[in-house]
Amino acid sequence: MQLSVLSYYLNLYILPIIVVFGVVGNLLSVYIFTRPALHRSCSIYFLAGSINGLIILLFGTFIQWLTQIFPVLYATSISLEYCRFRTFMLYVLYNLAPYFTACITIDRFCSSSVHPKLRRLSSRARIAYIVIPIIIFITALAYIHIVIRFNIRNFRCQAEAGFYQNFFPFFTTGYYFIAIFIVLIFGLGTSYNIRIQTQRIQPMISTVTNSTTREKRRARGDSQLLLMLFIHVVCYAFLALPYHLSLIAAAIQPTLPMDKIFLFVYQISYITLNLSQAINFYVFTLTANLYRKELQNLINRLKLLFLAP
Numbered sequence: 001m002q003l004s005v006l007s008y009y010l011n012l013y014i015l016p017i018i019v020v021f022g023v024v025g026n027l028l029s030v031y032i033f034t035r036p037a038l039h040r041s042c043s044i045y046f047l048a049g050s051i052n053g054l055i056i057l058l059f060g061t062f063i064q065w066l067t068q069i070f071p072v073l074y075a076t077s078i079s080l081e082y083c084r085f086r087t088f089m090l091y092v093l094y095n096l097a098p099y100f101t102a103c104i105t106i107d108r109f110c111s112s113s114v115h116p117k118l119r120r121l122s123s124r125a126r127i128a129y130i131v132i133p134i135i136i137f138i139t140a141l142a143y144i145h146i147v148i149r150f151n152i153r154n155f156r157c158q159a160e161a162g163f164y165q166n167f168f169p170f171f172t173t174g175y176y177f178i179a180i181f182i183v184l185i186f187g188l189g190t191s192y193n194i195r196i197q198t199q200r201i202q203p204m205i206s207t208v209t210n211s212t213t214r215e216k217r218r219a220r221g222d223s224q225l226l227l228m229l230f231i232h233v234v235c236y237a238f239l240a241l242p243y244h245l246s247l248i249a250a251a252i253q254p255t256l257p258m259d260k261i262f263l264f265v266y267q268i269s270y271i272t273l274n275l276s277q278a279i280n281f282y283v284f285t286l287t288a289n290l291y292r293k294e295l296q297n298l299i300n301r302l303k304l305l306f307l308a309p
Contacts, residue, residue: 003264008068014271015065019057022278026054029281032294042107042225044128049100053277056093061274083157088146091172092139097277098179099135101236103128104229105186112193112226142175169251173244183233190226224288231287232280239276242269 029050033043063086077083111122121127149160149168159165246266249256256262284291 003260007264007267010271011065011068011267015061015274018271018274018278019062019065021282022057023054025278025281026050026057028295028298029284030054031298032291035294037290037294039125040225041122041125041128042104042111044125044132045100045104045107046228048132049097050280052093052096052100053280056090056097056277057274060090060093077152077155077157080152083152084147084150087150087157088143091143091146094273095143095172095175096136096139098176098183098236098240099139101233102179102182102186103131103135105183105190105233108226108229109186109190109193112190114193114196166251169247173248176244180237187233224290228284228288228291231283235279235283236276239272243273
C-alpha cells in the first residue's frame with residue numbers, strides 16, 4: 001500500500017475516534033475542574049485547557065475529517081475570508097494549549113515556594129481569570145498577520161509565497177517553544193522548591209500534625225495536581241513536538257513537502273498533535289485519586305438520576 005493511501009486511511013479512521021473520545025473526555029474534565037474540591041487557580045487553567053481542547057477537536061479536527069470525506073465542504077479552497085479566519089482561529093487555539101500549561105507550571109511554582117507572597121498568588125483563583133484573557137489576547141495578536149498574509153494558492157489555504165512562507169513556520173514553532181521554555185524553567189523551579197521543602201521535613205510534619213483536616217485535604221489535592229501537571233507536560237510535549245519539528249524541517253528544506261515519506265510523517269504528526277488534545281481526561285483519571293473521586297461522584301449522581309424508580 002502506498003504511503004499516501006495509508007495516510008488517507010489513518011486520517012479517515014483515527015481522527016473520528018480521537019474526536020469522539022476527546023470530546024467526551026474534555027466535557028467530563030470541564031465538569032470535574034469546576035467541582036469545589038478542585039477550586040484552585042491551577043484548576044482554572046486546567047479548565048481553560050479542557051475548553052480549548054474541546055473547541056480544537058470540534059472546530060479543527062472534526063471539520064478537517066469531514067472535508068476529507070466530502071471535499072465539497074472544503075470552503076477554505078474557495079473563500080479567502082473563511083481561509084484566513086479558520087487558519088487564524090486554529091493557530092490561536094493550538095498555540096493556547098502550551099501557554100495554559102505554562103500558566104499551570106508557574107502556578108505550581110508559586111504554590112510550592114517557601115516565600116509566603118508567592119504562595120498567596122497561587123491561592124487567589126481570581127488571578128487566573130485575569131491571566132487567561134490576557135494570554136488569549138496576546139496569542140491572537142501574535143497571529144493577527146494570518147488574516148492578511150494567507151492566500152488561496154493551488155486550491156489550498158497557504159501562507160503568502162516568498163519571505164512570509166519561509167518565515168511563518170519558524171514563527172509558529174518559535175512561539176510554541178517559548179511556552180515550552182517557560183514550562184521547563186518553572187518546572188525545574190518547582191522541583192527545586194519541593195527539594196527545599198523536603199529538607200525541612202520535620203517542621204512540615206509538625207505543621208501537618210497540628211493542621212486542620214481541611215488543610216490536609218488541600219495539601220493532598222495540591223500534590224495530586226502537581227502529578228497531573230507532570231504527566232500532562234510529558235504527554236503534550238511527546239505528542240505535539242513532532243508536528244512543530246516537521247514545520248521547521250519543511251521550512252529549512254522546501255523540497256521536503258514533495259517527498260512521500262515526509263508527507264506521511266507529517267500526517268502522523270498531525271494525528272498525534274490532535275491526540276494531545278484528547279487524552280488529558282484519561283491520563284488524569286489514571287494518575288490522580290482526587291480526579292477519580294470526582295468522576296465517581298458524577299457517575300453516582302447519574303445512576304441516581306437515571307436508575308431512580
